[in-house]
Amino acid sequence: MTTSAAPALALSDDLDELVAEIEARFDDLTLSRVRAWKDAAPGRLAVGCLPVLAPREVLWAAGALPVFIRGAGDRIDTIRGDAFYQSYICHLPRSTLELGLLGHLDVLDGMIFPNTCDVIRNLSGVWQTTFPQHFVRFVDPPQTGERATAAAFLRADLDLLYRDLCARTGRAPEPAALAEASEAYAEAARAMAALAAARLAEPWNLPADEVYQLRRAGDAMPPRDFAALVTAYVTAARGRGRRAEDRIRVCLVGAFCEQPPVALLRAAERAGCYVVDDDLTLSHESSPTAPRRDGEPMASIVHAALTTPRACAVRYDEHGAAGATLVERVRACRADGVLLAAPSFCDPALLDQPRLTGALDAAGIPHTSFKYSESSGQFQSIREQAGTFADSVKLWGTA
């Protein structure tokens, strides 16, 4: 095993140092830490994963670090990437290509493209011809809940992926490694659950931008290291001792793929909101929990992939419950309202909005909607919109 059960990360308990570490990881667009991880032991691979659903346990078990690629945000100028896409396509594929063309993803050995939408689907083909040195795999998780047919199909796909990756890392594709990988991600999931609970309890101590950057830091970390970083941050941030301000609590919904710039999250909070829940970085919570102890960890991974992902516009809403699920979530978060955010030209997120707003209206939950692009540096209007929304919710309990 090149992946060890214990975290290798030495962490400070000082909040400022932790936040600096998180920011440095978030800003590591050239993936220098991934390179260091690969260089630390022979046979290690790193494989990029596009949003949203990723078979991370399978990768990790094979000795490949899953590295979530969610575009480049506003942190690089997209020049060559723009030559690949018309103006009416969202921004994520452009900046992802730009990262590749700049050589920032050279450390990766491959890329996994899940069937998130037609843009990511087609990006898999662009990638195959633009970066022929990469191992490129398209993963098409069944859009139905677990049925024997869906499970058998996904199982065959993941078994093949596991075998292929193991052939590259020189490992035997053993169930024990899958069980250990599942346990490692379960540990990360428990840390994430504690982070979510802490934010719900005291969002003034865990600001949205920090929590977000922490999760993005986890995009390129071994799972147990990530769990350790999250745990250290939660402990330190809770000790901050800030006082609650007169802000409304909001859920941010619709930003599951192309990510808004961090400044947008700051703008929303400064405008009078506490973001207590969001669907950014969904891949960290979209798949399994602990392995079943029946010697069949792949069956558990498949079961979890088909049954536990959080409701999201790119999962088939099999029971027509997307609206009701959102209402429940808002209530569970004790949120006062919802910010419906969507990347411009994102069919999945935008086509969901009327269904979601209908359910929110019926439940009397205030909401406001806006579009963004990862590359946008202009938030004045969004800030004003969030501010007006917060004020009206505070004044009238409605927007």
Next chain:
Amino acid sequence: MTTPVRKEPSMETQKALLAGYFSRLARAKEDKRPVVYTFVPGNLAELLGAFDVAPVYPEVNALQSAMRQRSSDFIREAERAGHSEDVCSYVKCDLGMMMKGNVGPTGEVIPPPDLLLLSFTGCFTFMKWFELLRDQYDCEVAMLHIPYQGDGEITDEMRRYVVDQLQREVIPKLEKVAGHRLDLDRLRERLARSRKAEDDLAWVFRAAQHRPSPIDAYFGGVYYIGPIFTSFRGTDEACAYYAELRADVEARLAAGEGPTTPSGTLSDQKFRLVVEGPPNWTSFRDFWKIFHDEGAVAVASTYTQVGGTYERGFRHDPANPLESLADYCLSCYTNLSLPARSKVLADMVKEYDADGFVVHSVKSCNSFSAGQLHMLREVEKLTGLPGGFIESDLVDARYYGHSNIKNRIESYLQMLAARRGASRPTEVRA
């Protein structure tokens, strides 16, 4: 040079087929035929036919509404109800039509569904479209997930998965709404008829290898595919239509004539083009005329492969009915990987001896459009020919800029003419 418009017998037949379809649909409830809403790419026409249900194809309604200049109203209606300007206009056109009473393109009310059959082929937005429809209707829903050929091939697992879904999900739901079991022999008979019509259609498309081409495989092609992409596949009517179409084309071929267009017969063909992407429906005739006026004929197109790759060789197989339906769904053009799509385009350019190729990118359709600029460069590399690129939309008239498209096409064709030294008419090669 053009000659006055003359209608071929097959054109009249097709018009009658379509009118008959809408009036039968309007009577479906009286006739006690269950109504099934489904989508065009990867549709299960033979299976639906074996159950004698009445299929509704929302995309067909949308494009028919656009050709009748009604789509703008419907799109506005959907946008008023909260749908974004950014999203697929087919979806908005359909939802807007529903909001305005679901009166179809021919003025008859489209009955509500007894079953929503989501065949999720070649486009992710279909899934979102169906979720929106399902909120409106209290009826059975069946989902058929067709895996994408991301790695460039159909695997045994994919085929088995689709067949399993047909057996365990789709057929039981159809049996429930139809009130009877599937008669496999009936399905086989329909598949055999499909195959016959597919042979004729493929022959028609292949006829464009001749000079002058007796067909326009894009603008004319969208008429040719109408019956076989929808509810007529597997019927005697479709067999008769395609036999008649073939006879029309054979006659033009024998006479050395080009295709019939709204502006007359196009026999003096200066440019042979392959076209990628769907057409614009709101200004369809004007759009076609731009090409016609320049003497440009489409000798092959990819849009005519979205509901079946017959010209590329796919045929339904009555001996393996469910596997054949699975292969059909899996092999539709937009379910192919981008490198495979580029190869189809490049192969067409070579096989049809085209002078160039044009990519028409539509704002609505990520399935087609995302990655098309990359495809353009790939096909240029594969063929050594420059490609043309134009943009508009399917059914949203706001995105059709006639002058801009005209200028771009004219410049592109001038460039092609300059490349070959002179704008000479291509000689006849029968």
